[in-house]
Each structure stands twice: as structure tokens, then as C-alpha cells.
Amino acid sequence: MEGERTSATLIRLWRVWRTTKEMMNDRGYIVVEDDMTMALDEFTRKFAREDGEPDRSRLNFSCQPSQDMLAKYTDAPTKKVPNPVPNIGNIWIEFNHDENVGMKQLREYMTHLVQGSFHSGIMVTVKPMTGMAVRFLRASTTLSDGPKGGIEVFVEQDLLVNITKHELVPKHVLLSDAEKSQLLERYRLKQTQLPRIQATDPVAKYLGLRRGSVVKIIRKSETAGRYASYRWVI
Numbered sequence: 321m322e323g324e325r326t327s328a329t330l331i332r333l334w335r336v337w338r339t340t341k342e343m344m345n346d347r348g349y350i351v352v353e354d355d356m357t358m359a360l361d362e363f364t365r366k367f368a369r370e371d372g373e374p375d376r377s378r379l380n381f382s383c384q385p386s387q388d389m390l391a392k393y394t395d396a397p398t399k400k401v402p403n404p405v406p407n408i409g410n411i412w413i414e415f416n417h418d419e420n421v422g423m424k425q426l427r428e429y430m431t432h433l434v435q436g437s438f439h440s441g442i443m444v445t446v447k448p449m450t451g452m453a454v455r456f457l458r459a460s461t462t463l464s465d466g467p468k469g470g471i472e473v474f475v476e477q478d479l480l481v482n483i484t485k486h487e488l489v490p491k492h493v494l495l496s497d498a499e500k501s502q503l504l505e506r507y508r509l510k511q512t513q514l515p516r517i518q519a520t521d522p523v524a525k526y527l528g529l530r531r532g533s534v535v536k537i538i539r540k541s542e543t544a545g546r547y548a549s550y551r552w553v554i
Contacts, residue, residue: 324329325413327372327403329373330363330373330502331413333363333367333376333379334358334360334383334404335413335480336476336480337358337379337415338358339480339482340417340474342356343526343527347389348357348386349383349384349385349389349411352408366378367379369475370483376415376417377415377417380413380415382411382413383411384410385410386464390406390408391406393406393452394496395497396501400541408440408460409438409440409469410437411440412432412436412442413439413441413443414442414443414444414474415444416445417446419446419447421445421447422450422452423450423481426449426451426453426471429443430466431468434465439468440470440471440472441469441471442472442474443471443472444474444475444479446476448475457473467505472525472528477478477524483526484523485551490537490538490540491522492524492527492538493535493536494529494533494536495533502535514552515549515551515552516551516553516554517529519553530553531553533553534552535551535553536548536550537549537550537551
């Protein structure tokens with residue numbers, strides 16, 4: 321029974337870890353291809369303890385944004401800010417091993433991000449956080465002593481599969497600031513007039529879409545081949 325349980329735990333974390341790597345790649349971070357396709361036996365050799373259980377602390381990793389991602393997260397130049405800097409940077413992904421994640425774990429994680437000069441972070445937890453921790457997390461982007469890009473939290477269960485690979489999920493593409501401006505000018509719209517998508521939508525959360533951004537959604541069509549619609553993230 322112990323061997324079966326250990327095997328199930330390793331398979332679960334293997335799937336979660338690979339999906340997390342895919343998520344970072346889909347967002348535009350630089351990810352090694354071999355990590356996204358790593359076989360279970362290799363994962364076991366690298367991340368299993370002597371007792372056969374996965375060592376979550378060894379699953380932690382960081383990512384750098386690609387040049388395309390840096391460009392997409394850079395605001396269009398203005399007279400006031402002729403040379404804007406990218407609103408994105410290095411990210412640290414941590415797999416927390418605690419059954420209950422509360423204020424203590426979040427504050428320790430925030431300290432690690434700040435000391436490591438990470439722009440943002442993602443914490444992957446075994447179970448959902450406490451209510452107080454959730455409220456603290458929502459305010460993390462406004463804290464002067466926190467990471468500039470804030471903190472995201474995913475429960476392992478939510479990363480067992482890559483939802484963007486499902487045949488019923490259309491392709492979502494984040495527009496840059498310049499692309500958003502061109503879209504609104506072309507159709508003579510304000511962004512508030514666009515259909516909306518919640519930042520908590522599963523695909524929006526997977527892609528890390530920020531409030532105020534616009535995403536292009538590409539769907540298949542039997543008559544037109546494919547067609548695009550746009551959503552304002554709220």
C-alpha cells in the first residue's frame with residue numbers, strides 16, 4: 321500500500337510540475353523544452369526522496385521573461401515617458417509543502433521574493449489557503465514592501481492538466497499596449513465597451529492576465545476557418 325501511495329503522489333507532482341513549466345512557457349517566460357516533456361522516471365530520480373516521497377522544495381524554480389514578453393509588457397512611449405521600462409521581470413515559483421498555508425507562509429514567501437529581487441511569484445499549495453491569507457494576498461500588489469508584480473497562488477489540483485490544451489478552449493493571446501490602442505482606435509471604442517472576462521477565469525488565471533489588459537480569443541469556425549473576438553480583463 322505504501323508503494324502504491326508513493327507512486328500516486330509522485331505521478332501527481334510530476335503532472336503538476338510539468339503543467340507549471342508549460343504555464344510559464346505559455347505566458348512568455350524562457351523554459352527549457354526538456355522540462356515540459358520530462359518523463360516520470362527522470363522526474364523520480366531528480367525529485368524523489370529516499371523514502372520515495374517527492375521533495376517539493378527541490379521542485380522550486382525561477383524564470384526570466386523572453387524578449388517578446390518584455391516587449392508585450394512594455395507600455396507605449398509617451399512624451400512624459402519616452403522610454404518606458406517593462407512591467408515584468410524574473411519570477412519565482414515555489415511548491416509549498418504545508419497542508420495549511422496562512423499568513424506566516426505568505427510573509428516568508430514575500431520576504432524571499434523581495435530579497436531575491438524577483439518581480440513576482442507563484443506559490444503552488446497542497447490545499448487552498450486560509451481566508452485571512454487570501455485577503456492578504458489580494459492586497460499584496462499594493463504593499464510597498466512586497467514584490468512589484470504581486471503573488472499568485474495555485475492549488476496543485478488546478479494544475480494537474482493544462483486547460484489550454486483542451487479542444488473546447490480557444491486560443492487566448494494577450495495584446496500589447498500598442499496593439500490594444502490600435503484595436504480601440506480601429507473600432508472607435510473605449511476598452512470599457514469591450515466584452516469582459518474575469519481575471520479569475522481559469523484561462524485568464526493560467527495566463528496571468530492582468531486587470532485592464534485586453535486578450536484576443538481565436539475560435540475555430542466551420543465557415544470562416546477561424547475568427548477573433550476581444551475581451552477586457554476585469
